[in-house]
Amino acid sequence: xIRRCIDMAVSATALIVLAPLIICVGFLVLVNDGLPILFFxxxxxxxxxxxRIIKFRTMRLNAEQSGGSLTFKAxxxxxxxxxxxxxxxxxxxxxxxxxxxxxxxxIGPRPEVLDWVQRYTVxxxxxxxxxxxxxxxxxxxxxxxxxxxxxxxxxxxLMAVKVDRQIEFIRRRTFVSDVATVLLTLRTMFPSKPSAxxxxxxxxxxxxxxxxxxxxxxxxxx
Numbered sequence: 001x002i003r004r005c006i007d008m009a010v011s012a013t014a015l016i017v018l019a020p021l022i023i024c025v026g027f028l029v030l031v032n033d034g035l036p037i038l039f040f041x042x043x044x045x046x047x048x049x050x051x052r053i054i055k056f057r058t059m060r061l062n063a064e065q066s067g068g069s070l071t072f073k074a075x076x077x078x079x080x081x082x083x084x085x086x087x088x089x090x091x092x093x094x095x096x097x098x099x100x101x102x103x104x105x106x107i108g109p110r111p112e113v114l115d116w117v118q119r120y121t122v123x124x125x126x127x128x129x130x131x132x133x134x135x136x137x138x139x140x141x142x143x144x145x146x147x148x149x150x151x152x153x154x155x156x157x158l159m160a161v162k163v164d165r166q167i168e169f170i171r172r173r174t175f176v177s178d179v180a181t182v183l184l185t186l187r188t189m190f191p192s193k194p195s196a197x198x199x200x201x202x203x204x205x206x207x208x209x210x211x212x213x214x215x216x217x218x219x220x221x222x
Contacts, residue, residue, distance in 0.1 A: 007102075029081065135182075
């Protein structure tokens, strides 16, 4: 209940304070890429209950139909403006509405597309016990994944790692860790280099062991 009250207060305040920026980004999308300005996609909420996540559109029209939902470096479906918005995470701003409506929380495991969740193992479904969030430490760690992954199979193996780490985050999270994640999230608006840990995981998934668990190779456009 305390988290929900904080979510409502912070998201409502942020929507008011950031309204000029949100309007400006929306106008730029309209001028550069036309309608629609927003992109809606089905995701799994707490308990696996579906909801529609909201983002500013960063890809060309019908991009998913023409090339699937995975995106890699220099994907031609991503617009020039969309690339900038993704780099600075401005495309995520409309998700404050998802938080205000209670579909998401400020800090929690990033919500996955429904096709993934339908095929989770019993152990992986533990990640659905938490309300999905705008940000989490796992998402922040792998923020450069689009620049390093080159195939659906690599993405698939990374997802198995991410789900395991998200479950670990859920089990150990505290109020202090949530505050720390908020502060780290604010840094994502500025360019950064991948950490040694992030690079080590990318290297490992390129030479996976046959016994490694995996999740389906159909993902959201990050």
